[in-house]
Amino acid sequence: MTSPYQTLGVSEQATDADIKQAYLQRVKESPPDRDQQRFQLIQQAFETIKDQDSRLRYGLFQLPEADFDVLLDQAFRQTSAFKPLSADQFCQLLKAVPVEKVLESILASKSS
Amino acid sequence: MNEIIIGIDLGTTNSEVAIVENGKVHVITDAGNKLLPSFVGIDDNGKILVGETARNQYLIYPERTIKSIKRLMGQDTQVLMADKHYTPQEVSAIILKRLKAIAENYVGRSISKAVITVPAYFSDAQRQATHEAGQIAGLEVVRMINEPTAAALVYGSGQHESKRMLVYDLGGGTFDVSVVNVQAGVVEVLSSHGDNHLGGDDFDQQIINHIQAHIQAQHGIDVAEHSKAMARITRAAENAKLVLSDAPFAQIEEEYLLEQDGAPIHLTLELSRLLYEDMIEDYINATMDAVHIALKGAKLIASDIDEIILVGGSTRTPCVRERLFDEFGFEPHSEVDPDLCVAMGAATQAAMINGQNVDTVLVDVTPYTYGTSAMGYLDGAPYPFQFIPIIHKNSVLPTRKSEAFMTFQDGQRVVDVTVYQGEDPDALNNIEIGKFIVEDLQDVPAGNIITLTLDLDLNGMLHVSAREKATGLEKSITINNVISGFQEEELADAKQRINGLFDQQSSDENDAKPESATVAQARKLIKKAESLFDTASAEDKEDMVDLIETITDFLDSSDENALQDLVSRLNDIIYYLES
Known part of the structure; x- marks a missing residue:
C-alpha cells in the first residue's frame, strides 16, 4: 500500500508548498481526462496531506485505507454473534468517518 | 491521424466553434463571422434557418423563430416554431448541426465528436439536456466543460508565474x-458559483419593460399583444444596451411600430446610461454577491486575487468593470475577445482529450x-427530511462518495431514495x-444497511x-432518466426529425452538406498538388493540371x-514527385 507521501513523491518533512508543487506536477503527468483512476489517487493523496491539519489527522490514524463497508458489516451484522471491534478496527472505523462528523454528532447529542 | 474533435461554445445569444490546428487555436468563421447568433427559424418555404438569417427573420416572423433556447x-x-412543437434539446441540436457543418466545411472532412461548454452553474438536468442535444445533432459529446474554466484555460496556457484568477463570466443568459x-501548467479551479438565469437577456428585458411602460403611458396601448412590434x-x-456600453445616451427609434385608429405610432425614446444602470443594479449586485461566495469557497479574500478575467458579451457593460475595480482595486482583463474565449478553451480541451500535446x-x-x-x-426536533450532504460543493471532479444508511422499521422491504442538490439542512428546500x-x-429487523454511492463524473x-450490504443487491440509476425522460427511441426519433429538416434544405443548397471522405481527400490532394507546381x-x-480539372468537374x-480513381492517379503523381 503506497502512502500519500509516496504517491506524490515527497518526504514526510515536506512543506505545504512542496506538497502542492508535487501534486501539480503529478496532475500535469496524469490529467483527469487521460487517466481518471490515477488522477483520483493523486487527488486523494493530496487532500490527505495538503496542510498541517490533514497531515496531523493522517499521522494520528496512519493506517491503510479502511474498507468502510467491511467494518460496518462487522459492527452491525445481525447474523453472527456479537463480537466487539478490536482497538485497531475501531481506529479504522474512526478514520473512515470524518472526525468532524463524529465530533458534531457527540456535540449534537450533548446539546439535545 | 486522430479524428478531429471540435470545441463548441453553445451560448444563449451567440455560438462559436473552434479547433486546434498546428498547436494554435482557431475560431472558425462562417461567411466571415466568428459568431453564429443562437437563433433558429423556419422560413416561408419550410426551410430551416440558423444564425444571422434566423435573427433577421425574428423581426418579421417572431412566431417562426426561436431565440435564447439555452434558457429553457x-x-x-x-x-x-411555425406551428410545430420542438423540445429545447431539438432546437439546440439545430444550432449544433449548423456549427458542425461550418467546421466540416472548413476542415474538409466529416466530424462526429465535440467538446461542448456549459455554464459552471448548469444543473444536472441542464447538462443532461445539452448532452442530448449533441446526440440529436449527430455529435458524440466527449466532454462538457464549464465555460469560465474554458476561459481560464485560454488565459492560463503559456502562463509561467503562478497566479490566482477570478473569472467573471456574464453571458446572454447565465x-x-x-x-x-x-x-x-495546471489550471486548477478552486471554487465556482453562479446563477443560471441571469444575463444580458435580463438587461434587455428591463429596457423592454421601460419601453412598454412608455408606450402604455403615451398611447394607452399594451404592446405585449402585438408580437411583431x-x-x-x-x-x-438590445441595440440600445450595446450603444450604452460606449455612449452615455441611446436613442431608441422605431418608426411605424404600431397603428392606432388608422394612424401610425412611431417610437422615440432616449435612454441614459444612468437610468439603465439603475435598472440593472439588482442584477449586478447579485453577481457581486456570487463573487463573494466564490471567494469564500476558495478560502480567499479579494486581495489574494492577482487577475480578473472578463468573459461573455455582457461584461462590456461599463458598470461591471467599475464594480469589480471598486472591489479589487485593479482593472479586469479582457484581451482575449470575451465572446470567443470560451470556444477557444473548449478547442484546447478537445485537443488535450485527443492526445495532442497541450x-x-x-x-x-x-x-x-x-x-x-x-x-x-432539524433545529433539535426529529424531522423526516434532514438533508445529508454526500458530495460537497467545490469538490474536485471526478468524485465518488458513499454514505451508509439503515432501515428504521422491522421488516422494511423498500427504501425510497431521493437525491437533492443544494445547501439547506432541510432537504425540502433544496432542488430534488x-x-x-x-x-x-x-x-x-430495522438496521439493514444500505450504502448510497454518488458518482459525479x-x-x-x-x-x-444503492446497495444492500447483506445481499449485495444493487439498484443503479442515472439521474437523467428521472428528469428529462428522454429515452433512447425518443432521442433517435428527434435525430431523424431534425435531420429531415436539414435534408429539405440541402436539396437546393449544398453548402451545409457534409462531404464524403473521397471528396475531402480530393480537396486536400488538389491543394498539395498546387503547392508542388513550382518544383515539378x-x-x-x-x-x-489536367487531373485537377477533371476531378473538380x-x-x-x-x-x-x-x-x-482520379484521386488515386493524382496521389500517384504527388507520391512520385515527393520521393
Missing part, C-alpha cells in the same frame, strides 16, 4: 464566477452540493433532482447507485468510383 434547457417544456489557481422592441432594446491541463470542481434525505433532526426505489430488501453529471517539371505539372457529381 433542462426544462420539461416545448417551444412552438452568470458564472470561478476562482482559479494557475500554477506549473414586440420583436422590434426587443431588437431595439501545455496546460485542467482540474475542475462542482459548484453544487449533492446529497439525500433521511430521518434526522431524482428519486429511486431500492426494492426487495431482506425481511430483517468529469462532465459534472451525477450517477447514483513542365510535363508533370501539365498532367496534374467530378466533385459535385455522385460518381464516387470515378472520383476515387
